Amino acid sequence: MARVxxxxxxxxxxxxSFQDYAVLECGGAFSAADYAxxxxxxxxGNPPPExxxxxxxxxxxxxxxxxxxxxxxxxxxxxxxxxxxxxGRPIAETRYGCFPFPQFSRAxxxxxxxxxxxxxxxxxxxGPDGADVAAYAPEEHExxxxxxxxxxxxxxxxxxxxxxxxxxxxxxxxxxxERLRFLDAVAALLPFGWRTRFTASTWxxxxxxxxQLAFARHSRxxxxxxxxxxxxxxxxxxxxxxxxxxxxxxxELVERRGFGxxxxxxxxxxxxxxxxxxxxxxxxxxxEWFDWPGSVLQRVRDGVAEPEELRTLFDSGRYEELPRKQxxxxxxxxxxxxxxxxxxxxxxxxxxxxxxxxxxxxxTQIWTTLRDSARALLWNSTPDRRVDAYVGMAHRLxxxxxxxxxxxxxxxxxxxxVDDSRVAAAAWLVARWVDPAGPEPxxxxxxxxxxxxxxxCALIIAQNADADARPRLRAWLARLEKTVPGELLRxxxxxxxxxxxxxxxxxxxxxxxxxxxxxxxxxxxxxxxGRVDRVIPPFLDWLVARPEAVRLAWADxxxxxxxxxxxxxxxxxxxxxxSGARPAHLAxxxxxxxxxxxxxxxxxxxxxxxxPALPNxxxxxxxxxxxxxxxxxxxxxxxxxxxxxxxxxxxxxxxSELARAVVRGRAIKPQMVESPEYxxxxxxxxxxxxxxxxxxxxxxxxxxxxxxxxxxxxxxxAESMRQGTPARQVLAWIAKSEAxxxxxxxxxxxxxxxxxxxxxxxxxxxxxxxxxxxxKALAQGYEYGVANGFRNAVAAQxxxxxWFQLMLVEVTSSIPPDYTEREVTGxxxxxLNEAAGWIxxxxxxxxxxxx
Numbered sequence: 104m105a106r107v108x109x110x111x112x113x114x115x116x117x118x119x120s121f122q123d124y125a126v127l128e129c130g131g132a133f134s135a136a137d138y139a140x141x142x143x144x145x146x147x148g149n150p151p152p153e154x155x156x157x158x159x160x161x162x163x164x165x166x167x168x169x170x171x172x173x174x175x176x177x178x179x180x181x182x183x184x185x186x187x188x189x190x191g192r193p194i195a196e197t198r199y200g201c202f203p204f205p206q207f208s209r210a211x212x213x214x215x216x217x218x219x220x221x222x223x224x225x226x227x228x229x230g231p232d233g234a235d236v237a238a239y240a241p242e243e244h245e246x247x248x249x250x251x252x253x254x255x256x257x258x259x260x261x262x263x264x265x266x267x268x269x270x271x272x273x274x275x276x277x278x279x280x281e282r283l284r285f286l287d288a289v290a291a292l293l294p295f296g297w298r299t300r301f302t303a304s305t306w307x308x309x310x311x312x313x314x315q316l317a318f319a320r321h322s323r324x325x326x327x328x329x330x331x332x333x334x335x336x337x338x339x340x341x342x343x344x345x346x347x348x349x350x351x352x353x354x355e356l357v358e359r360r361g362f363g364x365x366x367x368x369x370x371x372x373x374x375x376x377x378x379x380x381x382x383x384x385x386x387x388x389x390x391e392w393f394d395w396p397g398s399v400l401q402r403v404r405d406g407v408a409e410p411e412e413l414r415t416l417f418d419s420g421r422y423e424e425l426p427r428k429q430x431x432x433x434x435x436x437x438x439x440x441x442x443x444x445x446x447x448x449x450x451x452x453x454x455x456x457x458x459x460x461x462x463x464x465x466x467t468q469i470w471t472t473l474r475d476s477a478r479a480l481l482w483n484s485t486p487d488r489r490v491d492a493y494v495g496m497a498h499r500l501x502x503x504x505x506x507x508x509x510x511x512x513x514x515x516x517x518x519x520x521v522d523d524s525r526v527a528a529a530a531w532l533v534a535r536w537v538d539p540a541g542p543e544p545x546x547x548x549x550x551x552x553x554x555x556x557x558x559x560c561a562l563i564i565a566q567n568a569d570a571d572a573r574p575r576l577r578a579w580l581a582r583l584e585k586t587v588p589g590e591l592l593r594x595x596x597x598x599x600x601x602x603x604x605x606x607x608x609x610x611x612x613x614x615x616x617x618x619x620x621x622x623x624x625x626x627x628x629x630x631x632x633g634r635v636d637r638v639i640p641p642f643l644d645w646l647v648a649r650p651e652a653v654r655l656a657w658a659d660x661x662x663x664x665x666x667x668x669x670x671x672x673x674x675x676x677x678x679x680x681x682s683g684a685r686p687a688h689l690a691x692x693x694x695x696x697x698x699x700x701x702x703x704x705x706x707x708x709x710x711x712x713x714x715p716a717l718p719n720x721x722x723x724x725x726x727x728x729x730x731x732x733x734x735x736x737x738x739x740x741x742x743x744x745x746x747x748x749x750x751x752x753x754x755x756x757x758x759s760e761l762a763r764a765v766v767r768g769r770a771i772k773p774q775m776v777e778s779p780e781y782x783x784x785x786x787x788x789x790x791x792x793x794x795x796x797x798x799x800x801x802x803x804x805x806x807x808x809x810x811x812x813x814x815x816x817x818x819x820x821a822e823s824m825r826q827g828t829p830a831r832q833v834l835a836w837i838a839k840s841e842a843x844x845x846x847x848x849x850x851x852x853x854x855x856x857x858x859x860x861x862x863x864x865x866x867x868x869x870x871x872x873x874x875x876x877x878x879k880a881l882a883q884g885y886e887y888g889v890a891n892g893f894r895n896a897v898a899a900q901x902x903x904x905x906w907f908q909l910m911l912v913e914v915t916s917s918i919p920p921d922y923t924e925r926e927v928t929g930x931x932x933x934x935l936n937e938a939a940g941w942i943x944x945x946x947x948x949x950x951x952x953x954x
Contacts, residue, residue: 845892
């Protein structure tokens with residue numbers, strides 16, 4: 104038994120009276136007016152006079168109400184009293200009880216028991232000590248639900264209440280007690296705390312809109328309609344995002360996961376947390392918590408679980424409730440797969456217990472998943488160094504040597520280069536955990552390094568590049584001597600020694616036997632140490648002996664090196680040019696080390712091994728000039744001209760195309776011709792390639808880039824016309840370029856051409872004549888279809904300039920003291936008269952100024 108306390112009220116009228124219905128007696132937490140308002144809120148409509156049939160009284164209503172402190176469960180029973188009022192009409196009386204909800208957190212009670220207590224309510228109501236009722240008995244709800252057809256209907260009704268109102272029709276075969284039992288069973292399929300918002304009635308006749316679940320003759324037109332007669336039972340409609348998961352979870356628990364219905368009902372009866380203010384989805388979460396491990400397992404299998412769920416499950420220890428050890432293994436593997444290294448602490452916490460209880464197959468699965476997860480991070484196209492968290496976990500578990508060894512490629516990483524970020528990450532990971540001078544032997548990792556010479560090379564390079572790691576480099580070399588073949592390791596040791604002797608052909612051949620990537624790594628180390636000259640002679644002999652396809656592939660490797668000394672940059676650029684590639688280090692060489700670069704470039708460009716490849720060098724340098732924006736930077740201009748001069752000084756090759764490529768740079772920077780480096784080089788070009796000199800303006804003007812400025816175009820046009828080139832020819836060259844200037848821009852070009860001609864030594868008259876010649880050709884549309892635009896631009900410019908010049912004459916003609924009168928000087932008057940004559944002549948002739 105359970106003792107419950109409650110407020111109460113009796114609502115009706117005195118026999119043979121003519122009064123309206125009202126609260127006759129009450130007691131407890133609310134006043135008579137409050138009780139009247141509560142009963143009115145949940146009124147079910149006027150009862151029919153018939154004493155039999157579906158609509159016949161009693162009507163039982165289950166409701167809820169709240170005050171400032173907590174919720175109350177309400178139960179009302181409406182029935183005939185057997186008396187009549189003064190007009191002879193039968194009197195119906197409502198007995199109502201409201202039960203403070205907090206008491207049910209200690210001892211839940213079913214609605215049917217509360218209704219029985221309310222129905223027995225006498226004139227004195229509930230005493231201060233309350234009433235004794237039967238304790239909550241989920242087995243009774245189980246028996247009711249197992250009645251024919253009740254289970255599926257109750258489950259659907261419970262789930263749909265989480266979405267909104269539910270109306271049950273077609274249940275005429277159920278009496279009042281059976282309806283109440285069904286409502287109670289529906290409530291039992293929801294968390295007990297849902298009763299703080301649960302409302303229902305055994306019959307509804309068009310009354311309160313606040314009743315959520317009711318039996319009725321017809322659908323209420325809103326919410327879900329459950330037809331008791333329909334077979335099979337209609338489930339939640341599409342889009343029922345709360346009812347659907349709740350119903351699915353109920354079915355999963357009872358029908359697939361092996362839990363008895365009684366277990367589920369008993370659990371829900373203990374969930375007495377008030378849900379009055381909660382979102383309906385909270386009910387789904389509570390149901391899932393019953394078999395939370397099973398729910399998480401199912402969500403993982405469905406592919407909708409989040410790694411945080413798995414971490415929480417393992418942290419709680421409830422994963423052990425899953426009876427199958429293989430499920431523990433499966434969930435741990437999924438945590439590694441979904442969560443990754445960010446969840447390493449949670450993985451580590453359960454790794455040992457799950458692994459210990461697993462079968463041999465399960466232990467293999469756990470290890471394989473850990474290895475594959477770590478490998479995916481390390482060898483992804485962009486390596487993720489969070490793999491370190493996995494190795495750290497493995498180290499604490501005593502598995503680090505095995506894991507590191509398995510992370511290194513089994514076939515030596517073919518196709519990768521020493522500067523590949525994945526190779527660098529693998530070397531970093533080995534250096535991060537293996538202490539070469541420490542007591543741990545790391546036998547598997549060192550054995551794996553033996554078959555990964557490229558990672559060994561990357562490890563040496565990384566240790567040398569890191570100033571903090573250099574003290575460990577000697578220990579690493581000593582450790583590697585016992586593992587790595589001497590022919591691979593020795594050349595690296597030679598370079599690292601000071602002073603380093605030059606390497607020989609045998610040294611390089613020994614490294615090459617372990618892959619071209621190792622040769623590239625040797626060059627990387629030499630570059631970092633500033634000792635490229637110790638490697639180049641044998642490297643050249645080795646490279647020359649390679650097939651042409653191999654030699655061409657080496658251009659990319661040489662371009663990725665990052666030397667800091669001018670001499671090293673120069674020799675690498677010469678090697679790149681030798682293969683027809685662009686000089687990748689030229690731009691970076693400009694600066695303090697430039698003189699050393701230029702001396703080394705000249706020396707190597709003229710050496711015998713370079714002569715057979717001079718056509719390649721010409722092509723590579725021309726390609727560099729075409730594809731780079733060197734002419735926009737003054738320092739780069741000086742550098743390019745000097746390198747071009749160094750190449751042009753090498754005999755036995757026609758360098759005219761390289762000279763033209765330099766000249767094309769004037770389309771961007773015409774002023775480069777004024778630098779001493781350019782003048783010196785140009786004198787040599789003029790002597791060796793007179794045709795280049797003859798065609799220099801055609802070369803530069805046809806190379807004008809899109810959007811070229813009027814200043815650059817005008818400067819080149821002026822130089823060309825100063826040399827006697829007709830204006831029409833200049834315009835033809837401009838038309839063949841990508842500049843495509845408009846008529847407005849071409850007016851600026853004409854003006855800039857006149858100004859530049861004067862700067863080049865022409866008289867103002869000569870410069871004007873040349874500019875007018877160009878303007879005449881433009882106005883006639885010769886070779887360049889901008890005549891209309893040019894005419895309009897000239898007209899607008901003329902108007903603006905005439906106004907400005909006339910204003911100047913006016914201002915300078917004003918006489919003191921008031922400057923209100925003007926006196927035009929004789930010279931100004933003559934100029935104005937002459938201008939007026941020109942204007943009259945123009946206006947009197949057919950032309951572009953005629954209106």
